[in-house]
Amino acid sequence: MAEQYPGHGEGIHIRELRPEEVESAAKFWFEDLGFDVGVRLFQRWYDQDPEAFRCIVDENGTIVATASAVRQTEGLYYIGTVGVDEAHRGRGLAKRLIRSLRRRDPNANYGLSAVPSYLSLYEGLGFQVVEQPFAHIYKGALREPLKKTQRPEGTELLEIFNGHPRFQEIEDYDARIHGYRRELGKTLIDDEDGVVYAMVRRERIIGFGKVQSNQRDQGAWFGPVYADDDESAQYIFSQLLERFQRQAQTSIYVIVSYLARHWAEELNLQLIEKSPRCYVNVDQVPAMLYQHLYAFDSLDFSLM
Structure with missing residues (x-):
């Protein structure tokens, strides 16, 4: 079921990513956002856990943000990169995506690798930093x-x-x-x-x-x-x-x-x-x- 956010523009809403949108979502990452992603990596993980993927679409059905929380094992999920189109940043969409992902299994544990400049955002959502491991990109x-x-x-x-x-x-x-x-x-x-x-x-x-x-x-x-x-x-x-x-x-x-x-x-x-x-x-x-x-x-x- 889609989650409506009329305050962010008529018709903008969060919903699960559809199978026919996987390729478009991958292109959104590497073409629009400039992210590095392996060939068919997006598709392979979607095939593994399709329920993990969320997107935000505008009134035209265009993807303006994506995120995922892939199930790792019983009671543990991993939230990956949250990608938001530049024109829609600063509106709290990343926070809404993360909250939407966690509603899948509210009592589970969730992990993520933080973007250092957004650490306060994650902490505000209840995440705590652990010392190791640090990922060096x-x-x-x-x-x-x-x-x-x-x-x-x-x-x-x-x-x-x-x-x-x-x-x-x-x-x-x-x-x-x-x-x-x-x-x-x-x-x-x-x-x-x-x-x-x-x-x-x-x-x-x-x-x-x-x-x-x-x-x-x-x-x-x-x-x-x-x-x-x-x-x-x-x-x-x-x-x-x-x-x-x-x-x-x-x-x-x-x-x-x-x-x-x-x-x-x-x-x-x-x-x-x-x-x-x-x-x-x-x-x-x-x-x-x-x-x-x-x-x-x-x-x-x-x-x-």
Whole structure:
């Protein structure tokens, strides 16, 4: 059911995003707002949880704002980027969107990665900052020839695709890190554009990562990268970078934890933002293994 806000212009209202509007909503992000978003990333997460997505439309049915709160696990949702058209900013629409998202499950816990300049807005809506993790958002492009990276001794790198015999092990590894199980087939693996690599040592998965095209400019959009140790994580990232070297010369977009800031610095990428994590209920957060988090999945749809 649509929520009417006549005080913000005749006919403007909030409602669920419709299936036929997903492509338009993605274009709104990367064309109108200039956001970085992986190719079909919006569609894959919509397929995972269509009820998560809200939009604000004007009297002509044109999308002027979007947001989502994707269900991560029972009782926990993640609110991603809230995008509002420039002409409609300063009218409280972002706040209304967040309140609308939380009405889906009022008693649940909600997390988000705050834009620092809007921290007071989130706090006014009941969110509290937790110290870790901080997400470091970097942008830039590949300007120097890639240096050869030595593969860690005793390891093997596998390219993972839909139906791969070790896919279940990847999901198990991901679940151990997050503290809950995710449907990686839908959100990560089932993607003709992107590439997923996993690292194996002694027949055991010790990390995996992904790169895909950036829908904004066809550059390289990295994440996630999870691994048991620094050496494995950096090697996975280096091989993803080598695979998407041509796209990386156009642009690189990556969100890293403190463990991987040196990757971005070695590539001379620009730090755009440090984003603190906030929750409504800070005592009801899964026991996530942040020591394995090097590059985030998507801060628009996923906690880590």
